[in-house]
Amino acid sequence: MKLWLVRHAQPLIQKGLCYGQLDVAADHEATQRAAKALAPLLPDKLTLSSSGLKRTQQLARAIQEQCRARSFEVDTRLQEMNFGLWEGVAWDTIPKAAFDAWTQEFDTHRFGGAESVRDLLLRVNQCLLNTPLDRDALWVTHAGVIRAVNYLKHHGLASSATTQTWPATAPAFGEWECLTLPF
Numbered sequence: 001m002k003l004w005l006v007r008h009a010q011p012l013i014q015k016g017l018c019y020g021q022l023d024v025a026a027d028h029e030a031t032q033r034a035a036k037a038l039a040p041l042l043p044d045k046l047t048l049s050s051s052g053l054k055r056t057q058q059l060a061r062a063i064q065e066q067c068r069a070r071s072f073e074v075d076t077r078l079q080e081m082n083f084g085l086w087e088g089v090a091w092d093t094i095p096k097a098a099f100d101a102w103t104q105e106f107d108t109h110r111f112g113g114a115e116s117v118r119d120l121l122l123r124v125n126q127c128l129l130n131t132p133l134d135r136d137a138l139w140v141t142h143a144g145v146i147r148a149v150n151y152l153k154h155h156g157l158a159s160s161a162t163t164q165t166w167p168a169t170a171p172a173f174g175e176w177e178c179l180t181l182p183f
Helices: 028-041 054-067 096-104 117-129 143-155
Strands: 002-007 046-050 136-141 176-180
Touching: 002 028, 002 143, 028 054, 046 054, 054 136, 117 143, 136 143, 143 176
Parallel strands: 002 136, 046 136
Antiparallel strands: 002 176
16 A cells, blocks of 8 residues: 655745744645645545645645545644744744753754654654555655654654654655555
């Protein structure tokens, strides 16, 4: 079974802001281009899921139209990491001490006070466990979730995530990767 991990298109937000779970829309044209590029590659039968945020639901709807999929399911576990009080704040204005605390205890520290990397890993792992293996699945989601899937693929839940083991890259806006499940 294949798991398609699709990142939303460019969000309509000022560059340089921390926007984890801020509910902002994505660029309409970029969303349509991404759906048109991906749709011909997809199998006829697949499960389509989206995070609960506007920018991912826009792309899920566009993919649904291109593929004539019956529907998509909203799954809030596919949302980006919640950065708490840093949501909407410019990355370069967040105090260095906040970053230092996060990198020192990367797995368990709640950067911004809301959610830790461990919390993100647990909810993404729960999605993986609940993904049916009888057909391909497509998740329209965020960079953090895609990194979490890749972390789980290589390290599982048993080890603690560190800045050295956390995946450094994710697909660009409107791009995707495809993995084989189970792994």
